[in-house]
Amino acid sequence: MSAVPLVAGDSDEALRAALQAIVGxxxxxxxxxxxxxxxxxxxxxxxxxxxxxxxxxxEVSAVLRLCAARRVPxxxxxANTGLVGASxxxxxxxxxxxxxxxxxxxxxIDALDRSVAVDAGLTLQELNARLESxxxxxxxxxxxxxxxxxxxAANTGxxxxxxxxxxxxxxxxxxxxxxxPPGQVLRLGSALRKDNTGPDLKQLFVGTSGAGGVIxxxxxxxxxxxxxxxxxxxxxxxxxxxxxxxxxxxxELGDHLAAFEGMSGAAMAAAIDHxxxxxxxxxxxxxxxxxxxxxxxxxxxASVTGLPLQDMLDRxxxxxxxxxxxxxAALGHASALWQLRHALSEGARALGRVVxxxxxxxxxxxxxxxxAALAMLEAEHPHLRVTDFGHIxxxxxxxxxxxxxxxxxxxxxEAVQDLRDRLYALVVDDFKGSFSAEHGIGxxxxxxxxxxxxxxxxxxxxxxxxxxxPLRLCGAVDFGPDPALAACR
Amino acid sequence: MSAVPLVAGDSDEALRAALQAIVGxxxxxxxxxxxxxxxxxxxxxxxxxxxxxxxxxxEVSAVLRLCAARRVPxxxxxANTGLVGASxxxxxxxxxxxxxxxxxxxxxIDALDRSVAVDAGLTLQELNARLESxxxxxxxxxxxxxxxxxxxAANTGxxxxxxxxxxxxxxxxxxxxxxxPPGQVLRLGSALRKDNTGPDLKQLFVGTSGAGGVIxxxxxxxxxxxxxxxxxxxxxxxxxxxxxxxxxxxxELGDHLAAFEGMSGAAMAAAIDHxxxxxxxxxxxxxxxxxxxxxxxxxxxASVTGLPLQDMLDRxxxxxxxxxxxxxAALGHASALWQLRHALSEGARALGRVVxxxxxxxxxxxxxxxxAALAMLEAEHPHLRVTDFGHIxxxxxxxxxxxxxxxxxxxxxEAVQDLRDRLYALVVDDFKGSFSAEHGIGxxxxxxxxxxxxxxxxxxxxxxxxxxxPLRLCGAVDFGPDPALAACR
Numbered sequence: 001m002s003a004v005p006l007v008a009g010d011s012d013e014a015l016r017a018a019l020q021a022i023v024g025x026x027x028x029x030x031x032x033x034x035x036x037x038x039x040x041x042x043x044x045x046x047x048x049x050x051x052x053x054x055x056x057x058x059e060v061s062a063v064l065r066l067c068a069a070r071r072v073p074x075x076x077x078x079a080n081t082g083l084v085g086a087s088x089x090x091x092x093x094x095x096x097x098x099x100x101x102x103x104x105x106x107x108x109i110d111a112l113d114r115s116v117a118v119d120a121g122l123t124l125q126e127l128n129a130r131l132e133s134x135x136x137x138x139x140x141x142x143x144x145x146x147x148x149x150x151x152x153a154a155n156t157g158x159x160x161x162x163x164x165x166x167x168x169x170x171x172x173x174x175x176x177x178x179x180x181p182p183g184q185v186l187r188l189g190s191a192l193r194k195d196n197t198g199p200d201l202k203q204l205f206v207g208t209s210g211a212g213g214v215i216x217x218x219x220x221x222x223x224x225x226x227x228x229x230x231x232x233x234x235x236x237x238x239x240x241x242x243x244x245x246x247x248x249x250x251x252e253l254g255d256h257l258a259a260f261e262g263m264s265g266a267a268m269a270a271a272i273d274h275x276x277x278x279x280x281x282x283x284x285x286x287x288x289x290x291x292x293x294x295x296x297x298x299x300x301x302a303s304v305t306g307l308p309l310q311d312m313l314d315r316x317x318x319x320x321x322x323x324x325x326x327x328x329a330a331l332g333h334a335s336a337l338w339q340l341r342h343a344l345s346e347g348a349r350a351l352g353r354v355v356x357x358x359x360x361x362x363x364x365x366x367x368x369x370x371x372a373a374l375a376m377l378e379a380e381h382p383h384l385r386v387t388d389f390g391h392i393x394x395x396x397x398x399x400x401x402x403x404x405x406x407x408x409x410x411x412x413x414e415a416v417q418d419l420r421d422r423l424y425a426l427v428v429d430d431f432k433g434s435f436s437a438e439h440g441i442g443x444x445x446x447x448x449x450x451x452x453x454x455x456x457x458x459x460x461x462x463x464x465x466x467x468x469x470p471l472r473l474c475g476a477v478d479f480g481p482d483p484a485l486a487a488c489r
Numbered sequence: 490m491s492a493v494p495l496v497a498g499d500s501d502e503a504l505r506a507a508l509q510a511i512v513g514x515x516x517x518x519x520x521x522x523x524x525x526x527x528x529x530x531x532x533x534x535x536x537x538x539x540x541x542x543x544x545x546x547x548e549v550s551a552v553l554r555l556c557a558a559r560r561v562p563x564x565x566x567x568a569n570t571g572l573v574g575a576s577x578x579x580x581x582x583x584x585x586x587x588x589x590x591x592x593x594x595x596x597x598i599d600a601l602d603r604s605v606a607v608d609a610g611l612t613l614q615e616l617n618a619r620l621e622s623x624x625x626x627x628x629x630x631x632x633x634x635x636x637x638x639x640x641x642a643a644n645t646g647x648x649x650x651x652x653x654x655x656x657x658x659x660x661x662x663x664x665x666x667x668x669x670p671p672g673q674v675l676r677l678g679s680a681l682r683k684d685n686t687g688p689d690l691k692q693l694f695v696g697t698s699g700a701g702g703v704i705x706x707x708x709x710x711x712x713x714x715x716x717x718x719x720x721x722x723x724x725x726x727x728x729x730x731x732x733x734x735x736x737x738x739x740x741e742l743g744d745h746l747a748a749f750e751g752m753s754g755a756a757m758a759a760a761i762d763h764x765x766x767x768x769x770x771x772x773x774x775x776x777x778x779x780x781x782x783x784x785x786x787x788x789x790x791a792s793v794t795g796l797p798l799q800d801m802l803d804r805x806x807x808x809x810x811x812x813x814x815x816x817x818a819a820l821g822h823a824s825a826l827w828q829l830r831h832a833l834s835e836g837a838r839a840l841g842r843v844v845x846x847x848x849x850x851x852x853x854x855x856x857x858x859x860x861a862a863l864a865m866l867e868a869e870h871p872h873l874r875v876t877d878f879g880h881i882x883x884x885x886x887x888x889x890x891x892x893x894x895x896x897x898x899x900x901x902x903e904a905v906q907d908l909r910d911r912l913y914a915l916v917v918d919d920f921k922g923s924f925s926a927e928h929g930i931g932x933x934x935x936x937x938x939x940x941x942x943x944x945x946x947x948x949x950x951x952x953x954x955x956x957x958x959p960l961r962l963c964g965a966v967d968f969g970p971d972p973a974l975a976a977c978r
Binding site: 110111112113114115135154155157161162165166168169181184186187188190191192193194195196197198199200201203204206207208211224243246247250251252253254255256298299300304305306307312315360361362363364391394395396432433434435436437438439440441448449452453454456457460461463464467468479 | 599600601602603604624643644646650651654655657658670673675676677679680681682683684685686687688689690692693695696697700713732735736739740741742743744745787788789793794795796801804849850851852853880883884885921922923924925926927928929930937938941942943945946949950952953956957968
């Protein structure tokens with residue numbers, strides 16, 4: 001482990017020099033070179049003191065020792081694709097952005113064990129490219145290319161959670177670097193599927209947005225690449241029919257169900273109107289009010305198992321037509337249907353300013369929630385539009401509210417704050433849902449963590465932070481008490 | 490919430506009176522009535538001060554407040570089926586056994602959500618009986634009938650982990666009662682599949698043997714009952730062939746693989762010789778050295794999907810015969826094969842004193858570990874026998890060493906200690922395995938927690954315990970530092 005360099009003085013310049021002594025010239029960025037690290041992929045914008053890019057766990061450890069000694073806050077950053085402002089620096093100009101982007105040499109695949117030990121800076125796409133030749137993949141699927149460390153810090157969910165679970169479900173081990181003792185490297189867990197040898201401490205770093213420690217490596221369970229898939233876009237006969245359809249699908253084809261994605265007609269229309277190469281898959285009919293994209297997967301080819309997945313899905317859907325749980329189905333190849341699904345966010349942004357709600361409710365209540373939320377918007381904010389879509393099978397919904405560019409009144413951040421307070425209250429109080437289903441907690445929604453979390457749980461989270469990082473130097477959020485934020489209810 | 494009764498004096502009698510004031514006459518057991526709570530189902534034997542059986546979370550809370558005020562240690566107990574001594578009192582006669590057996594009224598099933606909120610004292614069999622009419626089950630499958638709270642505290646794994654995961658994978662929410670503040674009730678998590686709203690604090694109580702808090706309720710994800718299964722008992726052509734067989738099975742039938750259980754010939758022989766109604770499934774041939782029980786499951790009937798699972802398995806096995814990965818297959822119905830599997834422990838106990846090793850290694854190395862362990866035993870303890878079996882697909886192995894009744898030298902606890910030290914060193918140091926795959930940590934294996942856990946992780950676990958239970962009153966084990974136990978390497 002490299003020694004902590006001595007610091008000549010207290011100036012920022014001396015800090016940068018000391019950091020450079022750890023990570024080398026290539027490892028430190030200042031001034032204009034920091035732009036890509038100060039601005040998130042979609043959200044997040046701030047100013048950093050400097051960006052440090054260590055190339056090993058030892059260098060991360062030395063950086064934390066230095067920053068702890070000088071009381072300098074550190075913001076761990078992966079691919080900076082987070083959606084709650086937790087992966088970009090704040091506006092203070094005092095945070096050192098610690099990019100894990102150069103920590104990417106390790107990627108050890110054990111194909112029979114179906115596990116991979118991977119450096120935190122490798123991206124999801126890079127990992128999957130390396131797994132492919134082994135017939136494997138890491139199937140947490142989402143519309144971005146995050147780093148593995150960032151995925152752990154956000155506990156990414158995505159579109160295939162119903163089949164594979166979230167990152168937490170597939171995380172076997174973690175290497176983290178702490179602020180207390182400064183630079184302490186902890187290796188938690190193992191590549192084993194069964195290992196009950198005490199408290200599972202790695203859980204403290206999953207879904208906590210970098211608070212408390214820097215993730216440097218992860219060991220993941222990986223899965224056989226599917227050899228067959230089958231896709232359909234269908235229109236449920238009613239809200240109740242949507243639940244019946246899902247239940248029937250799980251009973252009859254649950255071994256293969258990989259995605260069950262709801263898309264509102266408004267969301268599809270925005271994408272079709274504003275994203276290149278999109279078309280209405282129901283043409284010549286109009287778009288329905290709501291449709292569901294179903295995807296099945298099988299591990300083996302039909303020629304091996306005698307199991308033609310698309311035939312099975314078609315047969316199932318025919319029976320559902322007869323029952324009336326579905327009333328229409330779209331034409332189009334799977335790739336075109338998924339392109340439409342992945343274009344929904346871009347379509348929403350074309351309509352105006354997006355006030356994004358990443359919520360979930362019990363899946364038995366998801367359509368009731370949708371009706372209630374739409375009714376509330378219609379009554380209280382008739383100038384706003386909604387282009388919602390969701391991961392229905394896991395109760396998730398991206399309830400995107402659009403403030404149209406041309407709307408009267410014009411965009412107003414106070415009104416948006418009121419809207420957020422109202423809608424989250426509907427989600428949490430009335431529908432026992434979550435105000436952050438899969439994006440985690442960051443500066444953008446920390447207010448609601450304080451609103452909706454039991455003070456006893458906040459006190460416990462604070463105690464844990466005290467153990468890991470007593471100076472509160474690491475990450476964008478603090479899960480301890482904050483009286484200023486606790487008053488939003 | 491009921492008030493803490495005042496305590497008349499410091500005597501045990503006053504304590505019992507105060508406890509009885511909380512839980513009523515039926516809720517307190519003394520003297521001979523405690524026998525069933527002082528003696529574990531298979532392991533564990535001690536003496537309790539008394540047994541208190543609260544009937545609600547409020548009563549649990551009041552009991553903890555009373556015990557905290559009087560500094561009385563509390564041992565939470567479910568069905569007392571644990572295998573590491575963590576569910577029975579120690580020999581001090583000073584612990585209050587807090588049985589959750591009366592906390593069993595809540596069992597709220599949401600069939601469409603596939604979730605159930607259940608009191609901690611309900612047993613696995615009772616839960617599954619209630620789920621059955623909804624076409625659902627909680628598929629963590631093991632050879633005992635534990636309480637739900639005990640399953641969470643042990644993070645039970647069992648025979649179907651490859652398909653469903655362990656308890657942690659299926660745990661959505663938890664209600665726990667803490668010692669600090671005394672009697673504090675925490676509700677952690679939700680019934681939601683996606684809910685990333687801060688640190689997942691319920692994880693602190695999973696697999697920690699009751700240390701730090703009393704689990705009073707759990708919300709679990711449940712699964713559709715399989716409508717079809719297919720079973721086979723096969724003999725792999727070699728150690729390497731076993732891995733090839735597993736890999737081929739995952740690639741071709743992985744959507745259905747539910748169990749892949751290894752059984753040594755010695756383990757099968759002991760069961761056949763000593764457990765009623767068992768027969769050699771390979772008759773008239775002799776038992777093989779090692780065989781694998783494969784089980785597939787499908788969610789739907791063959792008549793619905795056109796997918797006859799047993800045919801698929803038979804076709805797969807024929808191809809494996811041709812490849813040479815399997816060289817024999819047993820006859821017999823699935824129920825007879827599983828009865829044999831579940832009789833292995835009883836068979837082992839008939840041969841002598843069992844020194845049980847609940848270990849795991851990366852599954853790519855499980856047969857290499859088995860060879861090395863057998864060779865070590867043969868060389869160093871030729872008077873001992875081994876009747877091993879294991880959950881091969883998740884790297885788990887119950888490496889049961891038998892000290893035969895008739896062996897010379899006779900059973901010797903010091904020699905057993907040496908044997909345990911040697912074998913766990915082989916598992917952990919040489920094979921990167923776990924010394925407790927699925928039974929958790931209790932007084933019986935706490936020594937190895939201290940041997941093999943990073944002191945920094947022990948310090949962190951200790952800090953967490955300090956937050957939850959600063960007086961260290963709850964549970965059978967302490968995960969903090971213990972210099973007396975740290976010297977076994």
